[in-house]
Amino acid sequence: MAAAAHLFNQRGYDATSMRDIAREAGMLAGSMYYHFPSKDDLIIATYEEGTRLISEAVLEAINGVTDPWERLDRAAAAHMETLFGGNNFSILLCGDISRTAPALRIRLVEIRDSYDELFNSLIEALPLPDDVDPTLLRLSLLGSLNWSSSWYRPGGQTPEQIGSFFVRLLRDGLKDKS
Amino acid sequence: MAAAAHLFNQRGYDATSMRDIAREAGMLAGSMYYHFPSKDDLIIATYEEGTRLISEAVLEAINGVTDPWERLDRAAAAHMETLFGGNNFSILLCGDISRTAPALRIRLVEIRDSYDELFNSLIEALPLPDDVDPTLLRLSLLGSLNWSSSWYRPGGQTPEQIGSFFVRLLRDGLKDKS
DNA sequence: TTTTCCCCCAAACAAACGTTTATTGCAGTG
DNA sequence: CACTGCAATAAACGTTTGTTTGGGGGAAAA
Numbered sequence: 001m002a003a004a005a006h007l008f009n010q011r012g013y014d015a016t017s018m019r020d021i022a023r024e025a026g027m028l029a030g031s032m033y034y035h036f037p038s039k040d041d042l043i044i045a046t047y048e049e050g051t052r053l054i055s056e057a058v059l060e061a062i063n064g065v066t067d068p069w070e071r072l073d074r075a076a077a078a079h080m081e082t083l084f085g086g087n088n089f090s091i092l093l094c095g096d097i098s099r100t101a102p103a104l105r106i107r108l109v110e111i112r113d114s115y116d117e118l119f120n121s122l123i124e125a126l127p128l129p130d131d132v133d134p135t136l137l138r139l140s141l142l143g144s145l146n147w148s149s150s151w152y153r154p155g156g157q158t159p160e161q162i163g164s165f166f167v168r169l170l171r172d173g174l175k176d177k178s
Numbered sequence: 179m180a181a182a183a184h185l186f187n188q189r190g191y192d193a194t195s196m197r198d199i200a201r202e203a204g205m206l207a208g209s210m211y212y213h214f215p216s217k218d219d220l221i222i223a224t225y226e227e228g229t230r231l232i233s234e235a236v237l238e239a240i241n242g243v244t245d246p247w248e249r250l251d252r253a254a255a256a257h258m259e260t261l262f263g264g265n266n267f268s269i270l271l272c273g274d275i276s277r278t279a280p281a282l283r284i285r286l287v288e289i290r291d292s293y294d295e296l297f298n299s300l301i302e303a304l305p306l307p308d309d310v311d312p313t314l315l316r317l318s319l320l321g322s323l324n325w326s327s328s329w330y331r332p333g334g335q336t337p338e339q340i341g342s343f344f345v346r347l348l349r350d351g352l353k354d355k356s
Numbered sequence: 357t358t359t360t361c362c363c364c365c366a367a368a369c370a371a372a373c374g375t376t377t378a379t380t381g382c383a384g385t386g
Numbered sequence: 387c388a389c390t391g392c393a394a395t396a397a398a399c400g401t402t403t404g405t406t407t408g409g410g411g412g413a414a415a416a
Contacts, residue, residue: 009277010277011277011279012192012274012277012278014190014192014193015192015277015278015279069353095274095277096190096273096274096328097328098327098328099187099188099189099190099193099273099274100190100193101189101193126352128352129352132347132352133335133343136335136340136343136344137347137352139322139325139326139329140322140343140344140347141322142325143321143322143323143324143325143326144317144318144319144321144322144325145321146321146325147317147320147321147322147324147325148317148321149276150274150275150276151317157311157314162314165311165314165318166314166318169310169315169318169347169348169351170347170348170351170352171351171352171353172351172353173347173348173349173350173351173352173353174304174306174307174310174315174348174349174351175247175349175350175351
């Protein structure tokens with residue numbers, strides 16, 4: 001599964017063959033069918049592991065914190081740290097689900113929705129103006145965070161700083177106050 | 179090219195075969211090699227057409243507008259409207275570039291960067307606090323906007339409304355002012 | 357020692373892939 | 387009439403794909 005996650009990240013699902021994964025895992029392609037009944041099942045398993053890991057990290061980060069904005073801030077920072085912290089599973093969540101085969105997509109969307117629910121509850125807890133749709137707010141934040149997988153490179157700001165920054169943007173706004 | 183863009187959107191690059199595209203265009207697979215030297219070249223051509231169309235739409239939307247925030251608002255609305263307005267080319271820009279083969283990726287990143295530059299100039303024109311990195315701000319906004327391709331379905335708010343809303347979030351913020 | 361069970365290998369399968377090749381109407385032009 | 391270039395067909399190329407099959411080795415249980 002580690003080999004699969006690594007290659008899925010590097011080249012995507014379609015461009016990664018069972019033989020590629022098997023080679024990196026030190027076995028032959030056919031041997032994998034002892035552990036997983038199909039390639040789709042292997043994909044789903046890595047995707048599930050990714051959401052498990054990131055859910056764990058976020059839940060731990062907000063544990064004991066009570067202020068709603070502070071909770072969202074910690075959650076975003078932990079989200080980003082997990083994405084780029086070296087674990088090859090979680091960042092699969094940033095992959096392009098909408099263009100995979102329908103049968104597989106349905107399963108993956110299901111899994112991702114279960115994680116999004118976590119952010120949903122964090123946002124519902126915020127004291128928001130009446131004319132702000134919490135769902136759109138969540139999608140905006142998750143978009144900012146997850147889109148980072150297409151541009152983030154180590155060296156500049158840390159993932160946590162970036163996550164916190166995005167939350168601060170939403171909370172404080174940018175209109176010139178001078 | 180229209181057939182290619184349609185199928186690329188529906189199933190992604192790898193899962194779309196030259197035979198699929200040819201069938202939708204009313205010819206045979208080999209016939210396409212008269213018009214495009216390779217599949218990669220066809221991909222690049224559709225991607226380029228997508229950025230051309232969306233650039234045009236955004237430039238026209240901000241034409242004559244002078245207030246910097248108003249310009250960004252119109253740009254975001256036009257961006258979203260073009261993505262979901264029925265043209266099958268522009269939404270390819272929301273695709274997952276980072277996991278395509280390196281040779282192709284380099285070309286696509288180049289093209290997308292040329293479009294991002296447009297938003298860059300819009301953001302540089304804003305009156306921003308000193309501690310806000312304009313680059314991160316642009317990536318946050320483009321993340322919110324482009325991530326919409328993974329969840330947007332017609333029926334709720336229009337694409338323009340969503341784009342404007344995301345800009346308003348950044349400008350005004352959400353901190354409770356009561 | 358014999359049996360069982362887990363894990364993997366080796367080889368093959370049909371199908372699908374991007375691409376190449378030779379050929380064919382078909383339009384216009386001198 | 388002959389010739390030229392365009393745009394497509396039909397068929398095949400070699401390779402790669404996900405998956406299946408039958409078998410074997412080695413450790414643990416009987």
